[in-house]
Amino acid sequence: xxxxxxxxxxxxxxxxxxxxxxxxxxxxxxxxxxxxxxxxxxxxxxxxxxxxxxxxxxxxxxxxxxxxxxxxxxxxxxxxxxxxxxxxxxxxxxxxxxxxxxxxxxxxxxxxxxxxxxxxxxxxxxxxxxxxxxxxxxxxxxxxxxxxxxxxxxxxxxxxxxxxxxxxxxxxxxxxxxxxxxxxxxxxxxxxxxxxxxxxxxxxxxxxxxxxxxxxxxxxxxxxxxxxxxxxxxxxxxxxxxxxxxxxxxxxxxxxx
Amino acid sequence: xxxxxxxxxxxxxxxxxxxxxxxxxxxxxxxxxxxxxxxxxxxxxxxxxxxxxxxxxxxxxxxxxxxxxxxxxxxxxxxxxxxxxxxxxxxxxxxxxxxxxxxxxxxxxxxxxxxxxxxxxxxxxxxxxxxxxxxxxxxxxxxxxxxxxxxxxxxxxxxxxxxxxxxxxxxxxxxxxxxxxxxxxxxxxxxxxxxxxxxxxxxxxxxxxxxxxxxxxxxxxxxxxxxxxxxxxxxxxxxxxxxxxxxxxxxxxxxxxxxxxxxxxxxxxxxxxxxxxxxxxxxxxxxxxxxxxxxxxxxxxxxxxxxxxxxxxxxxxxxxxxxxxxxxxxxxxxxxxxxxxxxxxxxxxxxxxxxxxxxxxxxxxxxxxxxxxxxxxxxxxxxxxxxxxxxxxxxxxxxxxxxxxxxxxxxxxxxxxxxxxxxxxxxxxxxxxxxxxxxxxxxxxxxxxxxxxxxxxxxxxxxxxxxxxxxxxxxxxxxxxxxxxxxxxxxx
Ligand SMILES: Cc1cc2nc3c(=O)[nH]c(=O)nc-3n(C[C@H](O)[C@H](O)[C@H](O)COP(=O)(O)OP(=O)(O)OC[C@H]3O[C@@H](n4cnc5c(N)ncnc54)[C@H](O)[C@@H]3O)c2cc1C
Numbered sequence: 182x183x184x185x186x187x188x189x190x191x192x193x194x195x196x197x198x199x200x201x202x203x204x205x206x207x208x209x210x211x212x213x214x215x216x217x218x219x220x221x222x223x224x225x226x227x228x229x230x231x232x233x234x235x236x237x238x239x240x241x242x243x244x245x246x247x248x249x250x251x252x253x254x255x256x257x258x259x260x261x262x263x264x265x266x267x268x269x270x271x272x273x274x275x276x277x278x279x280x281x282x283x284x285x286x287x288x289x290x291x292x293x294x295x296x297x298x299x300x301x302x303x304x305x306x307x308x309x310x311x312x313x314x315x316x317x318x319x320x321x322x323x324x325x326x327x328x329x330x331x332x333x334x335x336x337x338x339x340x341x342x343x344x345x346x347x348x349x350x351x352x353x354x355x356x357x358x359x360x361x362x363x364x365x366x367x368x369x370x371x372x373x374x375x376x377x378x379x380x381x382x383x384x385x386x387x388x389x390x391x392x393x394x395x396x397x398x399x400x401x402x403x404x405x406x407x408x409x410x411x412x413x414x415x416x417x418x419x420x421x422x423x424x425x426x427x428x429x430x431x432x433x434x435x436x437x438x
Numbered sequence: 439x440x441x442x443x444x445x446x447x448x449x450x451x452x453x454x455x456x457x458x459x460x461x462x463x464x465x466x467x468x469x470x471x472x473x474x475x476x477x478x479x480x481x482x483x484x485x486x487x488x489x490x491x492x493x494x495x496x497x498x499x500x501x502x503x504x505x506x507x508x509x510x511x512x513x514x515x516x517x518x519x520x521x522x523x524x525x526x527x528x529x530x531x532x533x534x535x536x537x538x539x540x541x542x543x544x545x546x547x548x549x550x551x552x553x554x555x556x557x558x559x560x561x562x563x564x565x566x567x568x569x570x571x572x573x574x575x576x577x578x579x580x581x582x583x584x585x586x587x588x589x590x591x592x593x594x595x596x597x598x599x600x601x602x603x604x605x606x607x608x609x610x611x612x613x614x615x616x617x618x619x620x621x622x623x624x625x626x627x628x629x630x631x632x633x634x635x636x637x638x639x640x641x642x643x644x645x646x647x648x649x650x651x652x653x654x655x656x657x658x659x660x661x662x663x664x665x666x667x668x669x670x671x672x673x674x675x676x677x678x679x680x681x682x683x684x685x686x687x688x689x690x691x692x693x694x695x696x697x698x699x700x701x702x703x704x705x706x707x708x709x710x711x712x713x714x715x716x717x718x719x720x721x722x723x724x725x726x727x728x729x730x731x732x733x734x735x736x737x738x739x740x741x742x743x744x745x746x747x748x749x750x751x752x753x754x755x756x757x758x759x760x761x762x763x764x765x766x767x768x769x770x771x772x773x774x775x776x777x778x779x780x781x782x783x784x785x786x787x788x789x790x791x792x793x794x795x796x797x798x799x800x801x802x803x804x805x806x807x808x809x810x811x812x813x814x815x816x817x818x819x820x821x822x823x824x825x826x827x828x829x830x831x832x833x834x835x836x837x838x839x840x841x842x843x844x845x846x847x848x849x850x851x852x853x854x855x856x857x858x859x860x861x862x863x864x865x866x867x868x869x870x871x872x873x874x875x876x877x878x879x880x881x882x883x884x885x886x887x888x889x890x891x892x893x894x895x896x897x898x899x900x901x902x903x904x905x906x907x908x909x910x911x912x913x914x915x916x917x918x919x920x921x922x923x924x925x926x927x928x929x930x
Binding site: 214 | 686687692693740741756758762766769770774776777778779780781782783784785
């Protein structure tokens with residue numbers, strides 16, 4: 182028995198390779214004129230959804246993204262990778278910090294889940310901008326569904342799924358009941374490159390836009406960002422003359438010996 | 439340009455295939471031999487002199503094909519020290535080979551015999567950037583990647599980029615007029631270099647580096663004479679380079695083509711649909727692709743097709759939406775076997791590694807005959823096909839790749855059994871003559887060095903070569919600067 186639908190959350194974030202800068206007024210990270218990409222963990226979640234489809238384990242993969250107009254580019258990427266259709270929840274609020282609360286994000290996704298009725302929700306384990314890592318657990322809790330975070334492998338079998346989870350001490354394998362929320366970790370898969378014909382096809386796939394304000398979720402932020410500052414510049418290293426010199430410095434300056 | 443490449447680029451890898459001793463030019467008998475007293479005198483003039491076993495690595499070139507016998511390496515820290523070293527060597531008729539990052543591919547940066555090595559790596563100060571004009575002023579020994587990182591901090595980029603960026607110096611780039619993967623976008627380094635400070639053979643410092651402005655038509659453009667002179671006319675100590683502003687939005691498409699004609703069509707379509715955001719067009723043939731894939735087992739070709747060519751097209755612009763629309767129009771307009779777009783920066787880097795890794799991949803497998811030629815695009819790939827045919831019976835690997843956007847082909851022939859005279863004799867002078875017949879250049883970007891002076895006549899008239907000889911004698915009357923390189927003995 183294959184799943185009817187997988188919903189996959191994809192977020193637009195500052196590209197991981199960009200060296201972020203703090204805006205002049207210290208209000209946050211500079212977003213103007215900065216390369217944005219799909220959050221790497223969302224990309225893995227998206228790949229997993231498409232693989233389920235290709236293996237005949239699910240019928241439809243639907244990508245969803247909350248964000249400004251440009252989040253549509255991220256959704257088009259998900260469609261070019263192989264998702265069937267996309268839902269754009271539009272908002273001008275920041276999604277890294279000081280805009281939408283993590284709880285509001287989970288609540289907005291909950292509304293989409295209630296409407297789309299997927300058997301499985303796949304999201305990244307965290308987004309590399311806010312680094313909250315809260316979407317999967319909050320969403321599962323709101324829905325009253327099972328959850329499996331930090332997935333390193335996923336095997337769907339009818340109404341259950343076996344998930345290998347990354348933990349500090351190695352991995353553990355758990356079996357969960359569907360419907361469920363699963364968050365993707367780095368080793369789950371290696372995302373594909375969108376191929377030419379699929380890039381073209383993606384332009385014709387349905388993309389529905391829904392105003393975040395219309396979903397009946399309280400979007401007022403409860404988290405206030407007081408200020409954002411860059412980390413202190415690292416002091417330049419010194420070359421020590423000898424091993425004795427090194428030992429001396431470790432003892433007396435670093436006080437670690 | 440790419441946002442960041444945290445990959446490879448320390449090019450001093452250990453190589454297992456050592457070359458036969460290449461026949462070298464006879465030592466000029468008018469040159470003196472370094473005595474102990476000279477070493478003492480040079481020590482007094484230069485704050486760092488490297489001697490003995492420590493000097494050995496400076497003698498062997500990057501390709502492991504050429505090796506000199508310099509006793510000492512002078513590593514001056516200032517222009518004044520460069521001047522003092524040259525003045526002394528000129529007076530004593532001691533030959534000098536200038537060396538930057540030693541990544542040159544024609545044996546130009548290592549001595550042929552016992553020339554003193556003058557290493558520029560300590561001339562590595564970045565003096566500053568004029569943000570109004572984008573002109574950066576820095577010492578000749580600054581490593582290209584270091585300069586680029588500095589510029590990026592200020593939202594500019596270096597106008598050139600090449601696989602050896604982590605090791606080569608801006609002075610070496612200028613001395614070889616290096617091209618690289620950004621040429622198609624920013625043009626020749628000759629246009630970007632607005633000022634130079636250099637030291638003549640007799641130690642005279644010529645300061646043409648007092649500008650941060652792009653325009654200056656007062657008299658002869660002396661810096662141009664030094665650009666591409668490969669250490670034979672003077673030592674470049676400082677430069678002023680006009681740099682473009684950073685284009686933060688980068689995309690890379692990777693395409694599979696069934697024929698070289700298809701590759702050419704991709705290029706013309708890229709030019710017309712991508713316009714000013716086009717920042718690189720590189721190609722690899724099957725031989726090059728197989729070699730680089732073998733050398734990078736961690737990277738997969740995202741296209742599964744057997745099509746014999748891959749083309750890498752990079753765009754860099756300053757408006758993500760506008761760039762994406764252009765890229766899409768380009769992808770719609772081309773007719774290729776298969777293709778994809780790198781979804782992430784690491785995917786872009788992986789594709790670039792495949793392209794830039796070809797050279798190393800070939801070198802690590804066997805003895806490589808390397809040719810760097812420019813040819814009319816319509817017949818460019820014929821040379822690879824003819825070479826394959828010519829060597830068919832000899833069981834060697836032939837690969838063609840390069841900067842197709844500049845009609846620049848790198849032809850590599852790799853012999854896993856090592857050097858064979860038979861192979862060499864079939865390749866040279868045949869390759870050079872073939873190129874000359876098609877009115878191409880026998881050295882599109884690597885220069886002449888010690889490997890090609892005897893073929894210079896294939897590209898230059900007698901009159902042109904005579905004038906080069908005259909200029910050389912004006913700048914360096916005792917012929918101490920990088921002897922046996924660039925010019926054939928007949929014009930001196
Ligand atoms: C992996 C790899 C990729 C490459 N890709 C390209 C490419 O795409 N395009 C291209 O054009 N080249 C390419 N090259 C070759 C290129 O010429 C060199 O990488 C670079 O330009 C030389 O810089 P360098 O500091 O290493 O100079 P060196 O090798 O040290 O010297 C090169 C020549 O310049 C002279 N010289 C050096 N510094 C000075 C100075 N301050 N004053 C006067 N003379 C000087 C030397 O005497 C020598 O003749 C590549 C090389 C490698 C190893």
